[in-house]
Amino acid sequence: MEYISMITGFLLVLLGLWGVLTQKNIIKIIIGFSIFDTGLHIVLVSIAYLRGGTAPVIDKAVKVTEAIEKVVDPVPHALVLTAIVIGLGVTALMLVYALKLYQNKKTLEVQSFNDLKW
Amino acid sequence: MISPIHIITLTLGTAFFIGLLKKLNLNISALLMLVAIAAAGTISASWFTAILSGAANAEVFTAGFNPPYSINLLMGKGEALITLLINLAGFLGGVYLLKSLKERGIYTMIIYLVFIMSLNVIVMTRDIFNLFVFMEVASIGIAGLVILDKSSKATQAGFKYLIATGVIAGILLIGIAFTYYFAGTLNIDVIQQASIINFKAGSIAVFLVIISIILELKPFPANGWGIDVYEGANPGIGAMISAASASAMLFVLYKLAVLVPESFLQIITAIGILTFVGSNLMGIKQSNANRLLGYSSIGQIGLLTAIVGLKPFLGAQFELIAVSILISHFFAKAGLFWLSGIVKKQNLKDWAMLRQKPYLLVLFGIFIFALIGFPPFPSFLGKWELIMKLAHSHHFYILAFILIGSFLEGIYLFRWLGFSIKMEDANLPPLTVHWNKIIPVVLSALGVLGSGIYFGTITEIAASLKYIPLLFIALLYVIDFLPVYVKNTVSIAGIGYYLYTIYPDLEGFKLIFGLIFLAGGMLTLVAGYFKTGTRKGFYPLVMLMFAGLVGLIEAHTTFEFFFAWELMTAGSYFLIIRGKKSMTHALSYMLFSLAGAYLILAGFGLAHIGQSSYALDILASVQSFAPLVFILLAIGFMTKTASVGLHIWLPGAHAEAETDVSPMVSAILLKAGVFGLILLMLNMGSQFIGSFNIYYALAWIGAITAVMGNMMAAFQEDAKRLLAYSSVGFLGYILFGLSFMSHLGWLAAVSLSVVHFMFKTLLFLAIGGIVYRVKTKEMYKMGGLIKKMPFTFISVLMGIIVIAGVPPLTGFGGKWILYNAVLEKGWFFPSALVFFAGIVAFLYCFRLIHTVFLGQLKDEHREVKEAPFWLLLPQYMILMVIMLFSALPNSLLKPIGAMLAPIFPEGALEWQGQLAKSGFGYWNGQVIMYIVGGIFVVVFAWLWYMNRNAQKVKQFNIGYSAERPSLPETTHFAYNFFAPYKKALGFLVSPLITNFWDSASEGVHAISDKVRRIYNGNVQTYAFHILAFIVVVYLIIF
Amino acid sequence: MVRNSFRLIILVGLLVIFSTLVWSFNGNNELNSLAQFYTQQENIEAVNAANLVSAVVVTYRGFDTLGEVTILFLTASIIGFFLKKKLSDTQRKEVRESSDILVTASKILVPVMILFGVYVIINGHLTPGGGFQGGAIIASAMVLALLANPHMKFNHQLFNVLESISGVSFVLMGIAGIVYAGGFLDNRILPGGEVGTLISAGAIPLIYIFIGLKVGSELSNIVGNLQVTQNEQ
Secondary structure, three states: HHHHHHHHHHHHHHHHHHHHHHHHEHHHHHHHHHHHHHHHHHHHHHHHOOOOEOOOOOOOOOOOOHHHHHOOOOHHHHHHHHHHHHHHHHHHHHHHHHHHHHHOOOOOOHHHHHHOOO | OOOOOOHHHHHHHHHHHHHHHHOHHHHHHHHHHHHHHHHHHHHHHHHHHHHHHOOOOOOEOOOOOOOOOOOOEEOOHHHHHHHHHHHHHHHHHHHHHHHHHHHHHHHHHHHHHHHHHHHHHHHEEEEEHHHHHHHHHHHHHHHHHHHHOOOOHHHHHHHHHHHHHHHHHHHHHHHHHHHHHHHHEEEEEHHHHHHHHOOHHHHHHEEEEEEEEHOOOOOOOOOHHHHHHHHOOOHHHHHHHHHHHHHHHHHHHHHHHHHHOOHHHHHHHHHHHHHHHHHHHHHHOEEEEOOOOOOOHHHHHHHHHHHHHOOHHHHHHHHHHHHHHHHHHHHHHHHHHHHHHHOOOOOOHHHHHHHHHHHHHHHHHHHHHHOOOOOOOOHHHHHHHHHHHHOOOOHHHHHHHHHHHHHHHHHHHHHHHHHHOOOOOOOOOOOOOOOHHHHHHHHHHHHHHHHHHHHHOOOOOOOOOOOOHHHHHHHHHHHOOHHHHHHHHHHHHHHHHHHHHHHHHHHHHHHHHHHHHHHHHHHHHHHHHHHHOOOHHHHHHHHHHHHHHHHHHHOEEEEHHHHHHHHHHHHHHHHHOOOOOOOHHHHHHHHHHHHHHHHHHHHHHHHOOOOOOOEEEHHHHEEEEEEHHHHHHHHHHHHHHHOOOOOOOOOHHHHHHOOOOOHHHHOOOHHHHHHHHHHHHHOOOOOOOEEEEEHHHHHHHHHHHHHHHHHHHOOOEEEEHHHHHHHHHHHHHHHHHHHHHHHHHHHHHHHHHHHHHHHHHHHHHHHHHHHHHHHOEEEOOOOOOOOOOOOHHHHHHHHHHHOOOOOOHHHHHHHHHHHHHHHHOHHHHHHHHHHHHHHHHHHHHHHHHHHHOOOOOHHHHOOOOOOOOHHHHHHHHHHHHHHHHHHHHHHHHHHHHHHHHHOOOOOOEEEEEOOEEEEOOOEHHHHHHHHHHHHHHHHHHHHHHHHOOOOOOOOOOOOOOOOOEEEEEEHHOOOOOHOOOOOOHHHHHOOOHHHHHHHHHHHHHHHHHHHHHHOOOOOHHHHHHHHHHHHHHHHHHH | OOHHHHHHHHHHHHHHHHHHHHHHOOOOOOOOOHHHHHHHHHHHHHOOEEEHHHHHHHOOOHHHHHHHHHHHHHHHHHHHHOOOOOOOHHHOOOOOOOOOOOOOOOHHHHHHHHHHHHHHHHHOOOOOOHHHHHHHHHHHHHHHHHOOOOOOOOHHHHHHHHHHHHHHHHHHHHHHHHHHHEEOOHHHHHEEEOOOOOOOOHEEEHHHHHHHHHHHHHHHHHHHHHHHHHHOO
16 A cells, blocks of 8 residues: 555656656656656655554644654655645746747757757 | 854845835845845854854754754854855855846846855755755756846756756655655754665665765766756856855765765765766867856866765865865856856857956966966865875876876866967957956956965965965066066066075085076076067066976975976966967977876875875885886976977977077976986986886987987978977987986986086077077078178077087087996997987087078078177177086086085096096096187188188179079078988988877867767757666666 | 667666665654654644644744745746736737636636635644645636736736735744744744644744745736736737
8 A cells, every 4th residue: 555656656757757858849848847746746745654644633533642643744745845836836937948948949849959069 | 143044034035125126226136135145155254264263063953943853054164164155156246247137137136146045055954855945946046047148048058957957856856755764854964873874775765865966066977958058058157056056066965975885985986087087078179168167167076076075085184175176166167257258259269359458368367277276276285185195095096087187177278278368369359348247257366366375374285385486476467567677687686586595505406407497597587688668477477487496496395396396387388378379389388298297296196105204305215106106207207308209399389489488498497307307316216117127218218309309400490490309309318318327327417407508598599589680480591691690600609519519618528428428338229329319410500500690691681680789698698608618627517526426426537637537538628628729720720811812702693594493492502401311311200299199189189079979959868868877876886 | 769768778777776765665653753753742732733744844844945935936036037028018919808607707716716725824734734725726816817807917016015025024034033932933933822723833824824925926926927928929
C-alpha cells in the first residue's frame, strides 16, 4: 500500500522527463515539466505515510493528547505546500517565456531557438 | 551588533515596500534599493570584522524554537565573508545597472533586490529545504534578470535556464525528501550526525542533494544552459551570476560537503578539475566576449569546486587557498563583465576600443593578470599554496591538470589582452563611459589589488616579500604625465639607489647577475633619453621587470623566487607588446613564459615534499623524484633562455621591440633563465636517470641551440632578427658550458654571460640606431652606411669581433676557456657542433657588417644622419669596458674563477699576471691584444699606402646590362646573402620547430572546436546532459 | 531513433536510482523525532494551531513560507515587467463576447467563491487550508470574472498596493516576533487562545490573512497581465 503513491509519483517524474526530453513543442515541454513537478509532489507527500495514521489536524477525531500517536507526519505536507507554490511560480514563468518566444519568432518549435550555442 | 536576520528583513521589506512606490519616483526606489543592499552589506561586514577579532558566531533561531525544530541561520566567518561579497557585488552591480533598471521600471528593482536577498539566505541557512526554497527564489530571480535586455537571445537563454534549473531542482527535491525520510530531520548539522551515508539508499539521497548543488555550479559538460545565459544576458547580470551567485552556490557546496564520505569528495574534485580543464579548453576557440567570460567563469568555479573536494588534504591552508582564489575570481570576473557592458562589442577583436580610454585598458590588464594568478593578486598566493599542498599530498595528476587548465585559460585571456592592446581599431565607434558604469569597475580593480596585498601581509611565507619596488612602480604611475627625461632620470636614480642599498649583501653569482640586471638596466635606460614626449606607461613596466629581476637575486625562499619570476614575466610581457606588430610575438612569449612558470611551480612543489622549510637550498636535499624536479625546473628556466624547441617566441619578440627595449629583453632578461639554471645546478648537482647523465642531454641541447641559432641568424634578412637569433645561439654556448659542471665550463659560461650582455646591448643599440634613422630593418635595403654613421660602424665592428670570438677582444677569452673545458670533459660530439656553430657565427657577423655598412649607399639614405647621441653614449660606455676586459682579461676572469673555486676546486686557471694557464695551454690576453693591434696597424698602413692612387668611382658610375629586373631589390647582393650556404644547409633551418608548435596550437584549437559542439543550443539536449551527468556520476560512485 | 534510445537509457538509469530509493522505503511505524516534537501536546499548545500543518508552515517553517511568498511575488513582478506594454484601447483586438450562461453563472459564483476563499484563509489554522489555498481560490474567482467579461479592466493599482502592504506586514510581523517573542516569525506575539477556536494560534490567522491577500492579488495580477497581452494579439 505504502508503495503505490510513491511508485506513481516516480513514474510521473520519469514520464514528465520523457516529455521534456522528446517533445518538440514548447508548450508540450512545459506540460512535461508540470507532470514531472506533480510527480515530485506525490513522492514528497508519500514520505509522510504512517501506517494507520490520519490527517494532522486536531479536531473531534484527534485529541491534542493523542495526536502524537494518531497523525501522519505534518512536515512533508508543509514542504509539499511550499513545493507546489514554487512549481506554480516556475510554470507560470515558463508559460510567459513561451509567450514571448512565440512573439519573437511566431513559432513554438523548440529547434528554432538555438541562436545561442557553442 | 545587528542580528543577521535583518539582512533579510531589510532587503525583503524594502522589496515589498518599493512595490508601493510604483507610481511615485524611480529615483527614490533606486536609492532605497541601493541603501537596503548597502545596509545588508554593512551588517555582513560588521559580523565579519567582529568574528575575525574573536567574537562568537551568530546563530539566528526563527519562530522561537531551537533547531532542528525550526529553521535556523548561522553567521560564521565563512558566511560573513560570502554574504559580504554578495552584498558588495549587489551594491556595485546595482550602481552599474542603475540605468537599465530605471528604464525597465520598478519591477526590475524588486527582482534584483529579492535576488540578492535570496543569495544571502542560501549562504546562511542551516536547513536543506529552506536552502531549496531560496535557491528557487534565486533561480527565478536570475530568470527574471536575464530578460532585462529585450533581445530574443536573452529570452531564449532565460527559457533554457528555467527548464534546466527546474529539472535540477526536482532532483534536489527528491534528494531532500529522502534525506528527510532517512535522517528524520532537515537540519544540516543533525543530518551530519544521523550517519545516513552508511547504507546505500541513504547515501543515494545525499548523492542526489550534492549532485544537484554541483549541477547548479554548472559542471562540464552539463552546463550549456549556464553558458548560454552568460552570453544572452546583460553583462551586468552576467557579473552577478558569475560573482555573487556562484560564490553563494560554492559556499553551499562547502557547507554540504560535511554530509558526504570521502569517496564523494574525490568525485567532486574530479568533476571540478574536469570542468576547469574542459571549459578552458572550449574557451580557446571562442570569439564572443560574454560567452568567453562564461567559459572562464565556469572554469574558475570548477577549480574552486575541486578545492572544496580537496579540503581534507589542504589542511590549515584550505581557507587561504579557497578564499584567495575565490576573491580574485569574484572581483576580476565582475569587473570583466562590467567592462564588457561598457565596450558593448561582443567580438574580442573589437576590444581594441579600450585603447580610446587608457585607464580602461589598465583595468582590463589588472583583471586578466588577477585571473591568471600573477602577483600581487590573491590568486597568486592561492595557486602557490594549492600546488604545494597537492604535491605534498601526492596528488600529482590533479596538480598537472590544474596547471594545464590554467595554461589553457592563459591562452585565451592573453590573446584577448593582446587584441585590446594591439589590434587595429580603425572602424570602431567611439567609446562612451557613464560614471555609474565605471565606478564599479574601478572599485573591483582596487578590491582585487587591495585584497592581494592584504593576503600578502597575513600569510607567513609572503610576509618577507618586499613591496618597496612595487611602491616605486606605483609612484612612476603617478608621475606618468611628466616628460621622458624626468621619468628616465627618476628610474635610473631609483635603480641606482636600490643597487647601492643591496650591493653590500651581494656576493658570488648574485653579485655578477645583480650587476648585469641593475647596472645593465641603468645603462640601457640611458638610451631612453633619445625619446621625446611622455612615453606613457613605459617606465612602470620597465621597473616592474627590473623589480622582478632584482627579486630573483634577493630571493631566499622558493616562494620569493617565484614571486619575482612572475613579476619579471609580467613586466617583460608588457615591454614586448609595446613593440610594432608584436601582438602575436608577445602572446607566444607569454605562453612560453606561463608554461615555464608552471613547470617551475610544479618543480618547486615536488621539491618541497617532505621538507619543512621553503628556503631555496632545500633544492639541495630533494627527497623524492629528484631527477624529475631537476628536469621540470630546467625546462622552466630554459623557456627564458630560449633553448632550442622553446625559442620560437624570441626572434619576433626581440626584433619587434622598441629600440631601447630590445637590449633589455635580449641582453638582460635572458640572463634570468641563466641565473635560474645556475641556482638549480648549484643546489641539485649532478642528476641521473638510471645511469644517464641529464647534463649530457643539456650539453646536446646547448650545442644544438648554438648551431641552430647561429644558422638562423645567418639566413635572416632582418637585422634585428639576426641579432635575436644570435642571442639564441649564444645562450646555447652558455647552457653548453654550464652542463659541464666543471670549473672551466662554468668559467666560460659565466664570463660569456657577462660578455653577451655587453655585446648584445651594444649591437642592439647600434642596429636600433640605424633602424631609427633608415626606417627599415631589412639589411638589403641598407648598405654603405659607413660614411653616414661612422660611430655606429665602430660599435658594430667591435661587437661582431666579440661575438665571433676572434682575438683580440674578450669573446676570444671565453671561447678559449670553453675549448679547454671541452678537452678536459671529453664530450666531443656535442663539442664538434659547438665548434661548427662558431664558424657559422662568422657568417652572420660578416653579413651584418658588410651589408649594412659596406657596399653602395642607397639613394634614399643620402641624407641619413648619425644615430642619436643618447643611443651612442651607452654603446661607447660598453666599448670602454670591453676594451678593459680584453686588455686585462684577469679583471673579469680572475674574480669569477675565485668565486668558482670553492664549488669546483679542480681545473682552475692559473694566473701569472695577464697570462692564463690551463692544463692544455696558455693564453695572454694582453699580449694578443698588442700583437693583433700591431698587425692591424701594419696592414692598415699598407692598405692605405697601396690605395692612395686608386681612382675614386662615384656611386652611379656603373652600367647595367639591358636587363631590367622585375623586383629590383631582390637582385641586391645583400638579399639572400648566403644563398649557396642556404642551398647546402638550409634543410637544417627549415622551420621544423615552428611547424611543430603551430600544429600543436592548431590541434588544441581543433579539439576545442570539437568539444564545444556538444552545446548545440537546444534546451532538450541540455536537459539530457544534466540527467546523463547524474546517471554517469551515479554509476561511477555506486 | 538513436537519439531517443539514448534518452531512454538515461531514463532507465534514473529508474534504477529511484527504485533503490523506493525499495528502501517501507512507510513509518511511528513518527520520527521531529514530527513527534510537532505533535507533542505541550508544543501543540504552545503554538495553538489545530491544523498541525499550518503550525509547521507558518511558525516552525515560517521562514520557508516567507520564501514561498517571495517566489510568487517575484514571479508576479517578472511577469509584470516582461509583459509590460502600454497600449491604447483602440489597438485592442475584438474579443468574442462571452456566453450568457457564463455571464449569469459568474455573477452568482464569483461572490461565493470570494467568500469561500476568505473562509479558507481565516480557518487556515483550524482546518486544511490557509492563505495560499484561499488566495488561489480568490484568484480563480477573478479568472472566472475575466472569462465572463473579457473587457473587464483590472484595478492593478489596488492589487499592487494590497500586495505590497501585505508583504511588508508579513515581514513586520516577523520582526515583531524577534522583539516580542522568541524569534523571527514567532506566532506567539499574540495571545494563543484555545486550540480549535477561531481566535487562536497567535498570529497565524493574521499572517494567513496577509498571505491570502498577497497570493490573491499576485495571482490576479498575473492573470490580468496575461489578459492584456492576449488582447493585444
